[in-house]
Amino acid sequence: MTPDTAPEPTTPRLLVLRALGLGDLLAGVPALRALRRAYPNHELVLAAPAELEPVAEVTGAVDRLLPASAPGRGVPRSLDWSGPPPDVAVDLHGNGPPSHRLLMALRPLKLLAFAHPDTPEIDGPPWYAEEHERDRWCRLLQAYGIDADPGDLHLPRPRTASPAPGAVVLHPGAGSPARCWPVERYAAVADRLCARGLRVVVTGGADESDLVARLAKQAGLPDTDVFGGGLPFGRLSALVADAYAVISGDTGIAHLAVAHATCSVTLFGPVAPSRWGPPAGPRHRALWYGPEGDPHGRRPDPALLRITPDDVLRAVDELPGTRNL
Numbered sequence: 001m002t003p004d005t006a007p008e009p010t011t012p013r014l015l016v017l018r019a020l021g022l023g024d025l026l027a028g029v030p031a032l033r034a035l036r037r038a039y040p041n042h043e044l045v046l047a048a049p050a051e052l053e054p055v056a057e058v059t060g061a062v063d064r065l066l067p068a069s070a071p072g073r074g075v076p077r078s079l080d081w082s083g084p085p086p087d088v089a090v091d092l093h094g095n096g097p098p099s100h101r102l103l104m105a106l107r108p109l110k111l112l113a114f115a116h117p118d119t120p121e122i123d124g125p126p127w128y129a130e131e132h133e134r135d136r137w138c139r140l141l142q143a144y145g146i147d148a149d150p151g152d153l154h155l156p157r158p159r160t161a162s163p164a165p166g167a168v169v170l171h172p173g174a175g176s177p178a179r180c181w182p183v184e185r186y187a188a189v190a191d192r193l194c195a196r197g198l199r200v201v202v203t204g205g206a207d208e209s210d211l212v213a214r215l216a217k218q219a220g221l222p223d224t225d226v227f228g229g230g231l232p233f234g235r236l237s238a239l240v241a242d243a244y245a246v247i248s249g250d251t252g253i254a255h256l257a258v259a260h261a262t263c264s265v266t267l268f269g270p271v272a273p274s275r276w277g278p279p280a281g282p283r284h285r286a287l288w289y290g291p292e293g294d295p296h297g298r299r300p301d302p303a304l305l306r307i308t309p310d311d312v313l314r315a316v317d318e319l320p321g322t323r324n325l
Contacts, residue, residue: 014042015086017093017103019068019076021175022252024133025052025059026153026259027276028092031137032061034148035090038141042087047079054233058155072296075099081106088112092137095127112144132275151279155259160234162242164225167199168316169239171248172215173208178297179249181267181304183215188309189247190219193316198244199225203253206230245319247312249304250276258284263319265312269304271295285315 014035018028025048036044043063046056050067068076075098089108093099096116103111104119113119114127125143128136138148172186190200202221204212212228215221231239237256240246246257246264250271257264258278265285266278270293278284289306 010084012039012042012087013083014039014044014088014090015047015066015079015081015103015106015108016044016062016090017047017068017079017099019048019070019093020073021049022052022055023255023276025055026155026252026255027133028137029059029061029155029259030134030150030152031092031141031148032059033152034138034141034146036061038146039088045086047076058158058237060156075102078102079106085109090141092140096122112140114140130275132277153259153279154261155237155256157260158234158238158241160238162238163227163231163235164199164201164239165242166244167201167225167239168193169201169203169243169246169248169253170215171203171246171251171253173204173211174249174251176296177299178270178293178295178301179251179304180211180300181249181307182300183211184218185307185309185312186215186247187218189312190215190221192309192313194219201225201227201239203227203231203236203239204229245316247316254278265315265319267304267307267312269293269307270297270301282318282320285318287311287315 045064045066046062047066047068049069053065056062056065068079070076085107088110089103091099091103091113095114097118100113100119100122113122113124115122115124134150138150141148170186172183174180193200202212202215206229209228216226240256240262241260243262246253246262248254249267254264254266263283268286268288272292273286273288277286287307290303293301293303
């Protein structure tokens with residue numbers, strides 16, 4: 001074959017499936033970075049919701065995002081993959097078999113995934129339901145000989161200026177009603193923090209404008225301190241990175257606070273912090289009474305409702321540099 005007709009050399013491709021939310025992607029950053037180190041010459045393609053593209057970019061691990069999503073926490077029906085099969089596919093989405101079969105349909109040369117009795121052709125490590133999310137995916141890779149550090153989770157400082165530097169950020173929403181602490185309790189916390197002379201701002205997702213407005217009204221916050229409707233990731237990241245503290249339920253913004261080493265108080269229920277909580281250390285307080293319940297419940301979980309505004313304020317006082325305000 002002459003040089004004029006020789007095919008262009010192709011870059012090997014590594015496909016990672018994690019078609020979930022913001023918090024899920026941030027919890028998967030240590031595994032993504034481990035894959036980046038293990039396969040430095042591969043194009044690392046992340047199958048995830050399109051709106052997470054700026055998040056994937058700042059991890060420093062992802063070359064390209066392949067839009068993929070499903071209702072709830074489901075598995076996408078298909079992936080818009082083109083060209084030859086992936087050289088490597090990695091299931092960071094779940095323990096299968098739906099996510100396994102989605103990737104196997106692409107005929108990857110190698111598939112990294114947890115074992116499941118319904119996909120016996122995958123010789124992966126066992127899945128432990130009670131394992132912490134960051135540890136789980138690092139253990140998966142370690143089983144395949146890839147060194148992974150669950151603590152490799154921090155994001156670089158945003159270039160965007162914060163819209164409210166030094167503020168306490170309250171985020172009342174979450175992925176399900178079971179994880180939403182009552183608005184009136186957030187308002188009580190806001191009142192007390194404002195009385196201490198702190199600036200308090202409220203954030204919410206694209207579909208949480210009414211929730212944010214209710215909290216802002218009950219707390220008497222000015223419009224300048226209300227960020228409803230879903231801030232673009234760059235502004236949200238900057239807001240969290242320069243915040244005094246972030247107070248929220250078990251949802252994406254809590255993981256963003258961890259990624260920026262911003263002080264946080266996270267209210268857990270119905271899922272325990274042993275599975276989704278922040279790393280140990282003085283900058284993060286996880287409030288949890290238990291027992292575990294239904295994470296998809298249509299009402300605030302009883303364990304979450306055991307947390308009081310006084311509990312939250314005591315936790316704020318225990319954060320570094322905040323005592324006796």
